[in-house]
Amino acid sequence: MVGVPEPHSGWTFVTSHARVLAAIADNPNIRIRDIAAHCRLTERAVQRIISDLEQDGYLSHTREGRANTYRIEPDKVLRHPAEAGLSVASLLSLLVQDESDRGKASGPVTGATSLTRH
Numbered sequence: 850m851v852g853v854p855e856p857h858s859g860w861t862f863v864t865s866h867a868r869v870l871a872a873i874a875d876n877p878n879i880r881i882r883d884i885a886a887h888c889r890l891t892e893r894a895v896q897r898i899i900s901d902l903e904q905d906g907y908l909s910h911t912r913e914g915r916a917n918t919y920r921i922e923p924d925k926v927l928r929h930p931a932e933a934g935l936s937v938a939s940l941l942s943l944l945v946q947d948e949s950d951r952g953k954a955s956g957p958v959t960g961a962t963s964l965t966r967h
Contacts, residue, residue, distance in 0.1 A: 863944065865888060865890055865894065865898060866898050866901065866902065867940060867944060868887075868888040868890075868944075869884055869888055869890075869895055869898045869899065869902070870902060870907065870908070870921065870937070870940075870941065870944075871941060871944040871945050872884045872887050872888060873908065873919045873921060874921055874941045874944075874945045875945055877918050877919045877920065877921075878916060878917070878918050878919075879919075880916070881895050881896060881899070899919075905928070906922060906925060907921065907922055907925050907937060908920070908921055908922070909922075921937060921941070922937060923936060923937050923938035923941070924936055924937070924938065925937050927940060
């Protein structure tokens with residue numbers, strides 16, 4: 850698989866559920882094996898996450914031969930009360946990039962000083 854990120858240890862800002870959803874958004878026909886490699890998870894963990902997402906209505910799939918095609922529900926709102934009103938589409942707009950944008954350095958964050966606590 851091309852573009853597999855390096856392993857990471859320690860805490861991160863993005864959950865495994867969000868990573869799996871973003872991988873599916875990048876490629877609705879992606880195999881569980883490839884999601885696992887991309888997200889640095891086991892295939893069993895990816896299966897459990899997909900099951901969670903399907904059970905709560907964020908994701909569905911159709912079987913086409915031996916492959917699955919996934920469908921994300923973009924208007925479904927995020928679960929945590931702190932993100933009340935934010936949709937899956939809003940989350941994915943931050944996580945999913947065009948292939949042409951991958952690896953480009955981003956500029957400075959505007960308004961960063963407004964995030965500091967006084």
